[in-house]
Amino acid sequence: MSAQLTETTRVETAASAAPDRKLNPFVRAGALVIALLAVLALPWLIYPPVAMDIMAWGLFAISIDLLLGFTGLLSFGHAMFWGTSAYVTGIIATRSGLPFHVAILGGAVVAMLLAVPTGYLAVRRTGIYFAMVTLAFAQMIFFIANQARDLTGGENGLQGIPKSFFGVELIENEPFYFYYAALPLILLGAFIAWRTVSSPFGRVLLAIRDNPARARALGYDVERYKIMVFVISAGIAGLAGGVFSVSHGFASLQELIWQTSGKVVLITVLGGIGTLWGGPLGAAVVVLLEDYLASSGFNGIGIITGTIFVLIVLLFRKGIWGTVADLVARIRGRAATAAQGKRDA
Amino acid sequence: MSAFIQYTLQGLATGGFYALAALGLAVIFGVMGVVNFSHGAMYMLGAVGSAVLLDVADIPFWGALVIVPILLFLFGVLVERLLVRWLLKLDPLYNFLLTFGLTLLIVDLVKRKYGVSGLPYELPAGLEGRVTVGGLSLSSYQLFAAFFSVALCVAVWLLLTKTRIGMIVRASTEDAERTRALGINVGRWVTPVFGFGIALAGVAGVLAAPFRAITADMGSNFIIILFAVVVIGGLGSILGAVIAGFLVGLVEAYGQAYAPSYAQVLIFVLMAAVVLVRPAGLFGREEAS
Numbered sequence: 138m139s140a141q142l143t144e145t146t147r148v149e150t151a152a153s154a155a156p157d158r159k160l161n162p163f164v165r166a167g168a169l170v171i172a173l174l175a176v177l178a179l180p181w182l183i184y185p186p187v188a189m190d191i192m193a194w195g196l197f198a199i200s201i202d203l204l205l206g207f208t209g210l211l212s213f214g215h216a217m218f219w220g221t222s223a224y225v226t227g228i229i230a231t232r233s234g235l236p237f238h239v240a241i242l243g244g245a246v247v248a249m250l251l252a253v254p255t256g257y258l259a260v261r262r263t264g265i266y267f268a269m270v271t272l273a274f275a276q277m278i279f280f281i282a283n284q285a286r287d288l289t290g291g292e293n294g295l296q297g298i299p300k301s302f303f304g305v306e307l308i309e310n311e312p313f314y315f316y317y318a319a320l321p322l323i324l325l326g327a328f329i330a331w332r333t334v335s336s337p338f339g340r341v342l343l344a345i346r347d348n349p350a351r352a353r354a355l356g357y358d359v360e361r362y363k364i365m366v367f368v369i370s371a372g373i374a375g376l377a378g379g380v381f382s383v384s385h386g387f388a389s390l391q392e393l394i395w396q397t398s399g400k401v402v403l404i405t406v407l408g409g410i411g412t413l414w415g416g417p418l419g420a421a422v423v424v425l426l427e428d429y430l431a432s433s434g435f436n437g438i439g440i441i442t443g444t445i446f447v448l449i450v451l452l453f454r455k456g457i458w459g460t461v462a463d464l465v466a467r468i469r470g471r472a473a474t475a476a477q478g479k480r481d482a
Numbered sequence: 483m484s485a486f487i488q489y490t491l492q493g494l495a496t497g498g499f500y501a502l503a504a505l506g507l508a509v510i511f512g513v514m515g516v517v518n519f520s521h522g523a524m525y526m527l528g529a530v531g532s533a534v535l536l537d538v539a540d541i542p543f544w545g546a547l548v549i550v551p552i553l554l555f556l557f558g559v560l561v562e563r564l565l566v567r568w569l570l571k572l573d574p575l576y577n578f579l580l581t582f583g584l585t586l587l588i589v590d591l592v593k594r595k596y597g598v599s600g601l602p603y604e605l606p607a608g609l610e611g612r613v614t615v616g617g618l619s620l621s622s623y624q625l626f627a628a629f630f631s632v633a634l635c636v637a638v639w640l641l642l643t644k645t646r647i648g649m650i651v652r653a654s655t656e657d658a659e660r661t662r663a664l665g666i667n668v669g670r671w672v673t674p675v676f677g678f679g680i681a682l683a684g685v686a687g688v689l690a691a692p693f694r695a696i697t698a699d700m701g702s703n704f705i706i707i708l709f710a711v712v713v714i715g716g717l718g719s720i721l722g723a724v725i726a727g728f729l730v731g732l733v734e735a736y737g738q739a740y741a742p743s744y745a746q747v748l749i750f751v752l753m754a755a756v757v758l759v760r761p762a763g764l765f766g767r768e769e770a771s
Contacts, residue, residue: 211575258754261761265517265574266717269709270757276706277750284743395706399582406579439590446583450576451568 172414176320183425185312186384189319191417191424193381196326198404198416200373203330205402206411207339208366209346210260213268213398214275215374217255218248220393221278222375223382227295228288230383236302241322241379248375249368251278256367260360263349272395279393294389298382312384319380326376330413333369342366403446409456418457484618489739490732495624497731498631499525499686503704504711504723505638506682511717512655513675515574516566519581522705523588524554524680528687529696530592533601543606543692550688551681558680562673570672585705593698600695627689634685635724642720651675655718703746707734710753716766726764 408415715726737745
């Protein structure tokens with residue numbers, strides 16, 4: 138029983154997490170164009186701040202999937218990177234008046250610096266222990282932020298974070314234009330995640346996920362790779378958290394609390410573990426649902442999100458993206474068999 | 483010096499809740515390989531349950547101490563039968579996530595029914611006063627809570643080491659496959675063990691009710707500290723869970739006394755130190771890697 142815990146986790150990942158999937162280059166380019174168009178059209182279709190939330194939570198979920206789907210590590214403490222960057226971004230933006238892009242990048246760098254010691258300690262344990270250790274460290278950061286009132290504002294949080302951008306008032310005041318100004322940071326994070334996964338470095342991560350002992354025997358320093366991907370993931374989570382705090386104009390303890398770490402894991406699992414792009418889909422569902430529930434005056438959002446979580450884990454473990462990918466693969470497979478049958482006849 | 487003894491007693495009482503709940507967590511983990519995230523919520527249900535029993539049926543603390551754990555045992559059996567069971571063969575992360583979802587659900591249901599402000603509860607009859615021992619004035623309820631949790635931990639220890647039931651449970655923890663081969667129906671023990679673990683969290687909740695604020699959120703910090711406790715003690719080890727529980731309770735009490743703003747942080751510093759020096763925990767076995 139405990140033998141399964143000594144290895145890196147085995148979770149059901151979607152087909153796209155397998156390294157040998159080849160897509161037709163035209164299909165790939167087409168998919169990329171459609172995805173970009175969807176992202177660009179989003180603030181036309183829904184309230185722009187909500188669209189920004191979807192993108193921020195989507196990127197946050199991508200940072201979780203990088204660890205869970207592609208390295209087999211469940212971080213249940215990623216709120217510490219999201220929240221730390223939210224605060225640092227807020228402090229830089231408020232005190233220096235630099236353009237918000239610089240503040241967010243600063244927040245992401247601090248999140249990565251925080252990931253070095255926490256990652257170093259956390260990778261000493263695997264599986265469920267890794268989740269518990271990261272969770273505990275995140276709670277520690279929560280308490281420290283609560284105590285450091287001079288910097289974080291304690292219970293009140295940081296208010297009035299400016300969207301400084303060279304005095305361009307449209308971007309600084311209109312959420313619609315702010316969305317497009319902040320989008321490059323989201324795309325940068327997504328690009329880093331995609332490059333990480335599809336590089337030789339990413340292949341080593343897959344090897345570690347599937348069989349850590351074998352990866353070690355092949356001469357890879359498993360712990361070092363895990364720390365490196367943990368730091369990269371923290372940086373991506375930091376970008377997302379920085380965008381979130383500038384978009385809302387405040388950073389609060391809510392950003393560091395463990396329920397935030399749980400919410401992003403929920404989004405990742407809902408989107409599909411090991412799909413990378415499932416994250417934004419899951420984020421769209423969760424953010425829109427919460428927005429709807431909040432505006433309809435329902436109190437007790439946890440009743441709905443908790444139930445969804447229980448149902449996904451029991452019945453729907455591949456998530457939205459994974460299920461669709463499976464369906465497509467099955468239909469294609471059937472078409473291929475049918476074509477084969479015709480030729481034989 | 484008398485203040486120090488006061489803090490020690492307070493630490494032992496708090497540590498008692500952690501030890502009891504961590505014991506439940508460790509037993510469930512040992513037999514089923516499940517890390518129960520909803521343990522904090524079950525602790526909260528224990529405390530809220532006591533307050534509701536008093537309010538609705540006029541049942542005092544002593545009645546709650548018997549009734550609430552039984553109710554939570556039944557609730558645990560239900561959760562195991564309906565939900566947890568279906569994921570036992572999969573990666574343990576799935577049950578971790580399932581019980582996380584369950585926590586959100588339970589906490590918000592309680593919040594909806596009883597609000598966010600604390601429910602009233604009083605010190606139990608016979609334990610309102612203070613005891614004077616050699617010039618020291620100690621809260622008799624804290625004294626009782628500390629002794630009761632130590633006694634209950636010892637009782638569970640005896641149950642696990644000296645009885646046939648305990649032998650079966652320990653054997654299933656060690657090697658479920660071989661225990662099955664010896665003609666024991668391991669599957670039959672899974673449900674009551676889960677219920678038993680939940681009931682222990684409930685006992686901790688009832689004990690906490692008279693001197694902690696009873697709110698829907700009281701379990702949300704508790705569960706994280708509980709995880710720190712089992713990481714320190716070594717999750718596989720039942721003895722480790724109990725000792726680490728009291729240790730963390732003492733650290734918290736001394737921290738609150740001498741460095742109040744960083745009392746909570748100290749626990750996690752302790753955990754980081756243990757992970758650094760002995761990754762498997764103080765009483766855990768090294769994992770092969």
